[in-house]
Amino acid sequence: MAVAYGARQLGMECVVVISNNVPHHMAEKLQLEGARVEVRGNSWDDADVRAREIVAKEGGYYCHPFDNPLIWTGNATMVAEMKEDLGDRIPAAIVASVGGGGLVCGLSEGMKSAAWADVPIIAVETRGADSFRASLRAGNQVTLPKITSIAAALAVRKVCTRILEVYRERSIFSMVLSDRLAVNACNRFAVSNKLRRKEHAKM
Numbered sequence: 001m002a003v004a005y006g007a008r009q010l011g012m013e014c015v016v017v018i019s020n021n022v023p024h025h026m027a028e029k030l031q032l033e034g035a036r037v038e039v040r041g042n043s044w045d046d047a048d049v050r051a052r053e054i055v056a057k058e059g060g061y062y063c064h065p066f067d068n069p070l071i072w073t074g075n076a077t078m079v080a081e082m083k084e085d086l087g088d089r090i091p092a093a094i095v096a097s098v099g100g101g102g103l104v105c106g107l108s109e110g111m112k113s114a115a116w117a118d119v120p121i122i123a124v125e126t127r128g129a130d131s132f133r134a135s136l137r138a139g140n141q142v143t144l145p146k147i148t149s150i151a152a153a154l155a156v157r158k159v160c161t162r163i164l165e166v167y168r169e170r171s172i173f174s175m176v177l178s179d180r181l182a183v184n185a186c187n188r189f190a191v192s193n194k195l196r197r198k199e200h201a202k203m
Contacts, residue, residue, distance in 0.1 A: 066102030075106020101163030
């Protein structure tokens with residue numbers, strides 16, 4: 001979505017390749033931002049192969065959604081915003097979801113600049129999409145055989161190598177939750193922030 005928005009602001013063509021697991025309304029939002037949307041395969045990996053094919057055939061810049069230093073630096077700006085909001089206060093921890101690892105890489109970069117290097121990151125995945133936890137257990141980058149979590153549109157079978165380096169550089173706690181716990185937490189957040197009515201918030 002951010003790439004589509006940025007391309008529209010710059011008057012550039014943008015092609016976004018998504019898998020069949022991405023909700024239809026998200027594809028519509030991408031199109032409203034002016035992106036050309038292609039649907040390919042049943043996983044992020046399938047869509048990624050198609051994205052690379054398009055760049056090889058048509059030219060352009062391939063923007064990897066999580067294994068990309070530019071994306072990490074963009075994500076790092078969130079920490080500057082947090083620091084501005086918190087003033088002199090320092091958070092006890094920062095909780096982040098893990099798909100491919102780009103968010104955690106960016107947070108780590110931003111926290112170093114903010115002098116929050118000692119603040120731990122709690123990296124959360126859902127069971128069945130826990131490629132980060134699997135890699136930590138193995139001691140190296142692991143590719144999951146398949147995604148079994150309902151978070152199929154967000155999950156990837158293999159995290160970027162940079163997140164494993166970040167894990168060795170700073171305090172990161174890996175947490176794996178069930179789909180039910182994750183959905184219920186999202187619903188509670190939506191209700192408490194008046195984004196959804198309570199009667200429609202059950203799993």
